[in-house]
Amino acid sequence: MSQNKEFKRGSGTKSKILNVARNLFSLYGYKGASVRKIAAEVGIRESAIYNHYKNKEEIFLEVAREIFSSPFSLSSDEIKELALRGKPFLHKFTMQYKMLTFDKKNENMFRLLMIELMQNKELREQFMSEFHDKNIKTLSEGFFTMMQSNLIRSSDPMMVAYEFISTLFYIRLQITILKFDSNSTNHLATQFEKHVDFFWESIKL
């Protein structure tokens, strides 16, 4: 097929715009990243941008969609199997969370999320459903299984999940802030693992 389609990460101008925009939005937010700066960094004139996107908003929306496209989710079967072994479930979940925290692209997207969270209602709603509810659901399924198997003390699985995820989020936020200013995250590097240890000691029977 000689018709050359655009590759996802291809070298077409459009995807170049997207890459630059993603970077600038995650650094300066929606208002701070001007179409001018984007065009300049892409290496074209502002007007040329509008051959690829209707307007600035459209570029942002395409970038924003990636924020919640995080790859990780465990199948219901995986959850059950791991949960039956107790702590390994928490460990696996946490290590996936840690990976996202240190992954360059996800790091940028997380920063963008934090920047725009209080400015964009849709992002707030997605934060609640995609970031929070989804994780609570996965975790509480695991905790429920553990309670049934008498691996952990009995209580409300959702509540336990809430307690668990909140600390992961806080660690991620701190690491993101420190890395943004190129500060050392050494003292937080093992915080995820420590959290799993502490938490498991807190709930195990």
Place this chain on the structure above:
Amino acid sequence: MSQNKEFKRGSGTKSKILNVARNLFSLYGYKGASVRKIAAEVGIRESAIYNHYKNKEEIFLEVAREIFSSPFSLSSDEIKELALRGKPFLHKFTMQYKMLTFDKKNENMFRLLMIELMQNKELREQFMSEFHDKNIKTLSEGFFTMMQSNLIRSSDPMMVAYEFISTLFYIRLQITILKFDSNSTNHLATQFEKHVDFFWESIKL
């Protein structure tokens, strides 16, 4: 009772500017709150603003200073006394945190903090020292005392403090988001108390 102009410290136009600016900054962030809008809401022309403040930045800095002026801090004696009783220490600390979460002015300042956190290096540093370190210090003092008194299981007090504060922060963030969109916070209203209960069960001996 005829003088009804001034509610708080200082008065006249300057403090009115500050009040309006605080409100607009906390709604729209630094970039989103224009001098124009501030002047309009105050009821004067833009140019008149500059008789009171050198520039926009100066207004923002005065507002931003309030973010970390949260009233609550326990004296070292209070901490020790409360910590010797165990759970009441956690309860008191948490209730103060909850009060700040639902206090209108602190709610606005917290939103502003979240908006500007990723855009302002100084705010990030203050967040780390004032929001995080200060709380960790207070809490770990309490946990240390509890460990010495064999009220709770022995481990790193700073680590325990980290686990405790992270959930408080997450609850606060969620409530702030929900309230911003005028959504119900009913299901989170007692989350603070539940956290204390859960956590105490996790560490008590």
Place this chain on the structure above:
DNA sequence: GTCTATATTTGGATAGAC
């Protein structure tokens, strides 16, 4: 201290030539 008027810059967006 506030106003009007204005300077200056920045940013989003379009028209039309190539």
Place this chain on the structure above:
DNA sequence: GTCTATCCAAATATAGAC
């Protein structure tokens, strides 16, 4: 598809009259 040229709006800020 990209460029030049241009428009328009909004924003920060200053000068000088009252």
